[in-house]
Amino acid sequence: MTHRDEDGPGRPDRARRAVFGEAAEEYDAARPGYPAQLFADILEFARHGAEGRVEALEVGAGTGKATLAFAALGVSVTAIEPDPRMAAVLARHRADRPGITVRPGEFETWDPAGRRFDLLFSAQAWHWTDPEVRWSRARSVLRPGGALALFWNDWYITDEPLRRELAAVHDRFLPERPPHSILDERPRESVRGEHAWVTAELRADPAFTDLGHRVYSTTHERSTTGIAALLTSLSFYRAQPEDTRRRLLAExxxxVDAHGGRVDLMTTTALFLARTWN
Structure with missing residues (x-):
């Protein structure tokens, strides 16, 4: 299966992943962050057996939404980001933040020079890694007993009539709906639910133990401009022909304007935890 944006576990589409860097600043402004409690919970999990400051490796740092949050909690973060345009935005953000090192490059080929970390985390990005090597690479860079934390946001439109109208708009302009998107009905089983591919792959790897899954719910409001920016930050939309994307977003x-110029979104953040054997 070809890997699609924030979808299943297949081999990642490298060209599709690269579209984020085309609008790195817009991505940074449009994408929401993650709940504060999630970072506190991950840090508590990672401190098991760790002495002093937690040393973390981030895979697919993007523009630093999660990077900065961990650094604010005193975590030392080495952030790997394959797109130099995204990495440049992160480097600007971390200019006045101690404890963040930005490493442009691919996680699959990055050389840690023998360094081992207390925590490996990936926010909204682990599905872009190569399934053939990602788990073995994670094991190799974590100390014995080191923590793995993988998390993603899902967004849902809470206004059902508006959701149906926006779905109809997409149907008029596109041959297929975007996978795993804000147009989906609620409730539905997320591809990142408790029994999702992440858990299945971790269970199949005997090097990991203490598997856990947690879900956090938050709400926020988006303006007409804000919802268009959020959609534009997703690779499905960025991969569309420019004229199609322009006409779709205009509609x-x-x-949205006809519904008062705002969209209420419920965000569910799924967190997967695991630990390497001591």
């Missing part, structure tokens, strides 16, 4: 904006 999305018209529809």
């Amino acid at each position: 999305v904006a018209r529809t």
